[in-house]
Amino acid sequence: MTLPLITFSRRLRETPFTDRILAGGAQSFTVYNHTLLPSWFRSLEGDYWHLVEHVQVWDVSCERQVQLKGPDAEMLVQLMTPRDLSKAQPDQCFYVPICDERGHILNDPIAIKVDDDTWWLSLADSDIYLWAKGLALGKGLDVEIIRADVWPIAVQGPKAETLMARVFGDEVNSIRFFRYKRLEYRGHAFIVARSGWSGQGGFEIYIDDAELGQELWDELFVVGADLNVGHGCPNNIERMETGLLSFGSDMDYSHTPLQCGLDRYCQLDTDLQSMSIAALREQRAQGVPTRLVGIVAPGVPAASKYCQLLADGKPVGDITSQSLSGRYDAWIAFAYFESELIDRLKNESVKLQLLCNNELHDARYSEIPFKLGQMGLNERFPNL
């Protein structure tokens, strides 16, 4: 069967960089916040190895920015998340679960305190513009909510800092993790944060001037030629190895942050004016029925949506993401398991297996993030 194509249309927004990534070899796309997002260029594996060895420039314009501005902006952000934002400084970024009154996750953006009265939510794939605005109108809050004309790009990989310093100067080096600075490029100050959806290090640049952003994009490729800079995009192998969850795949409106290991982003013992706190406290008290865990199965040759996990021979778990780690020669997955089963896996009173393409493999439970290097797996690097 031939692989299915994607049909472009105005409804699937192009970005200031779409022509460039098509020319740069984007082979396949997904759609994220109604916006085109490339999913691979060389191949998933080729992109992975390039990312972990060199530096890539990503068009992540699909991370749409919902801007909340006004006297009640911070109150509204806090209402939407169980993470304590009371000490937020206007140079900080926060990974925040957005949770409804039942504690269910509606999105997991990066919340950026842009100014004392202004926040951006750099979104995962759901229309939080509608949620924030519905709440604000319903409650009569004094906050203006817009979708800002901002198209983030990410510079990711071990050589990201070197490349960024060539364009923005050494001030890049002093940006701390999940902090940002306003750095000048050709007379315009862009918000530059040390962040991004990989574990290889790097930055996100919040492009609020499309034309200048295109010039910046092109310059990154020119001055980074000797660094082997290349096109890229969020990579499913790398992000799973790093333990980054994908909203819509690994959690959705049916899960709470306590189910997917995001407990540290919920300050349940703090007196926060947050709509999800009561429900999350209740779930903590009652017990969490299912939790997201990592699964590792060495030596599995291929992934498939029909892979099934077995505990003592019985089907268990709901696999949300899977990938093949070439580096560790292992199949890796995230899956929801009943908490009671997780306890039995931890004390090794149950045998876990993976049925994939009619073959049975031994599988192992892991915390997320995986610590693949510490699991005794063979790590290998091909000669690139």
Next chain:
Amino acid sequence: MTLPLITFSRRLRETPFTDRILAGGAQSFTVYNHTLLPSWFRSLEGDYWHLVEHVQVWDVSCERQVQLKGPDAEMLVQLMTPRDLSKAQPDQCFYVPICDERGHILNDPIAIKVDDDTWWLSLADSDIYLWAKGLALGKGLDVEIIRADVWPIAVQGPKAETLMARVFGDEVNSIRFFRYKRLEYRGHAFIVARSGWSGQGGFEIYIDDAELGQELWDELFVVGADLNVGHGCPNNIERMETGLLSFGSDMDYSHTPLQCGLDRYCQLDTDLQSMSIAALREQRAQGVPTRLVGIVAPGVPAASKYCQLLADGKPVGDITSQSLSGRYDAWIAFAYFESELIDRLKNESVKLQLLCNNELHDARYSEIPFKLGQMGLNERFPNL
């Protein structure tokens, strides 16, 4: 350049029918409400001719159903739309613009009165679940809002009624336009409405039992073999000829219904408790700055995203959708024009042209829907 692929993932929901449409020859997809929607099978043109001559079964599960249930459900639906729903009966469907406090369109679903206290919104492509729930929570309304487990399929084309009657019996014939009945299939009552996103006639079946829906799907193909039943999907040529607008392409959060010819769905002189009424009245009084119009250019050989409209030689308009009508041998488009220019087009004091692939063509203004058959265009049918 090879055509870009789509990457499937759990975040892009598959439907109970995805395996069937892949086996049936879906070549290309779009994403709609985070869900896979095929965009063509044979070719855009091949699908068009099949649709206007025979009957097709469409997987439109992407029309997600937001269910509002409770004492305040109808109040909330009315709050969200400027269309008067006060006389709605529980067997009716309504095309409703969902508008915010500025009158801007957030979606244009079919609102279905399922019961006295229950409505479904059969959505276009935005997360109105979040909007409805945000408003309800903010205002403290007594309404439960869920995304119902419903996967609509559409049966469309001139032979749709014949096919449907073979499965559901003659009661199908008595369903009036935009009304529904609960019809039994193997002991289960499905909501069956005379509706669908084509002008060829047909029905939508709201599948609330996935397994039984698959049986029904298969039976439609078995009993319709002599009718030349085939796979299909919303077709860009047909829907443009018919004058159906696509939310996200032809209108979005920046437009009001008065700008895109949806005036008849706004009862601005009725005393409705609807959040957009004041803003829409204001716009009506002030004048609508730009409006969506139809453009027809006979004999244009190809469409392109670089096509440009010219009025007396100067670039004008914002093209939102375009297509080639083989039946009328014409390029057809929807575009936003300044109202003042539309007046001049109506009195023919300005010359309209289309620049497409470096060639200039004469172009003509039209109301939406086009009346292509009455425009003196050559209509032709290939020998199929």
